[in-house]
Amino acid sequence: MSKTLGKLAPLLGPVALTVLCAAPLLLWARSAPLDARFSGSFASLTSIAVLCALAGTAAFALNLVLGARLRVVEALFGGLDRMYKAHRILGQVAFTLLLGHVLFILAGRATISTGTAVNLLGPGAGWTVFAGVLAFGAMTVSILTTLFVRLGHEVFVYVQRTFGFIFLAASYHVFTTDGAKAQSVALNRYLAALATLGIAAFAYRSLFGNVLVRRRRYRVTAVNRLDESVTEIAMEPLGRPLAFMPGQFVFVGFRSLALTEELHPFELSVERQVFSIRAGEVGNQFHPFSITASPGEPTLRVTVKAIGDYTRALRRLEPGAAAVVEGPYGSFSHWNVPSGRQIWLAGGIGVTPFLSMARSLGDRSGQSIDFYYCVEHDEEAHFLDELQAIARRRDDFRVSVVARDREGFLTASRLAEEQPDLASAHVLICGPPAMIDNLRAQLTARGVPAGQIHAEEFGFAKLGRTGSSAAPPRKRAVSLPALVGALSAAGLLIVLGLVIAGYAT
Secondary structure, three states: OHHHHHHHHHHHHHHHHHHHHHHHHHHHHHOOOHHHHOOOHHHHHHHHHHHHHHHHHHHHHHHHHHOOOOHHHHHHHOOHHHHHHHHHHHHHHHHHHHHHHHHHHHHHHHOOOHHHHHHOOOHHHOHHHHHHHHHHHHHHHHHHHHHHOOOOHHHHHHHHHHHHHHHHHHHHHHHHOOHHHHHOHHHHHHHHHHHHHHHHHHHHHHHOHHHHOOOEEEEEEEEEEOOOOEEEEEEEEOOOOOOOOOOOEEEEEEEOHHHHHHHOHHHHHHOHHHHHHHHHHHHOOOEEEEEOOOOOOOOEEEEEEOOOHHHHHHHHOOOOOEEEEEEEEOOOOHHHOOOOEEEEEEEHHHHHHHHHHHHOOOOOOOOEEEEEEEEOOHHHOOOHHHHHHHHHHOOOEEEEEEEHHHHOOEOHHHHHHHOOOHHHOEEEEEOOHHHHHHHHHHHHHOOOOHHHEEEOOOHHHOOOOOOOOEOOOOOOOOOHHHHHHHHHHHHHHHHHHHHHHHHHO
């Protein structure tokens, strides 16, 4: 029974989102007879537009709640990686629904006249309506930016924060029109509760995060540059140390003069006093890193691969620099796997959560683990000596390095040949997205139940080269983000075209 509940646990979040988004539709349907609402083209199109707006507003508010990284919400999804996946999908669904609201409202007004539809998009329709137009336009631009523009982490975070302000404008539109207020008191109160929850979550994370979000202070004690792109950072706690499971990750913000000089050299060269401002700004950039230390260690360690401006700048981080740590997050851990028989698959810097797991094994037995460490070249297999030392102490822990230039990609066929009990083992994977997707498909085809495949799917943790030592990527059909992007562009062009036509007339 407990095993069944464990499998159902990650479904609680998606089910809760579905129910909460569908609830306003039910309240709307019960508030008045449906026959009158769908009598004729104008009424039918307007009713469909209202339904889109109700579900879209609920989805938008709940998306802000997901973005707040609340522990209780993370638990409903079985990990922050799954919650962020739901966050991305829900945001796209919210936009699609709100796009539908705009188009169906315009189509309904067009049954009266084209001018009536066009006039709805200009300031002449009143600030209540125009606030909705502005909110939808800003939402479209922000979504197009996040989907199709390559952004640095800092800019990405700022773009994401705009959604909170966009929601404020959208809420003004929702609650100053007759819509929910006229339909039902229960519906109005329900939407008000969701909107308040979304705004509170946005304020908690984005506006007052420095005060309200619980974080721990650390000091950097060592910066070990393992090669030209990989750096290990060790930190000691200034107070109570962080408690975590092996395999989890944290968000870390560093306050460092060297880091500031690397990221903002112009400001520092012009005026040295600006450091006090810019150091705080850099320190407010919280980036996710897998913990590589064992839970029993007094020192917190993370390993970073230089893939952007910020992670490259961390190579200049100096001992003694301050660090602020938020977390831990994630459920990717061998502690959460019920079976004693496990196979670990790491791709490139995806080794980091497995380092914490391996270091936490100690000398106790009870788990039989085969660890495949996939890299491009043998010299990129960092920490191999330590991993092999653990394997020498334990007969039930075995390490194999898979170098792509020497052995090719790791495949499920090879695993099946070397691991006769593959179908009964629990497989843990962390690496580039292509590696995770392809190995999951191959393992499933080999008879490994989907419930026995555990992957670290947190977007920012999927680091490493696309050509890691796993099977090459498969061609995919049109993705949901691409579809949403196309709808965004189409919706924006339609609205802009109508606005321009309205001003021209």
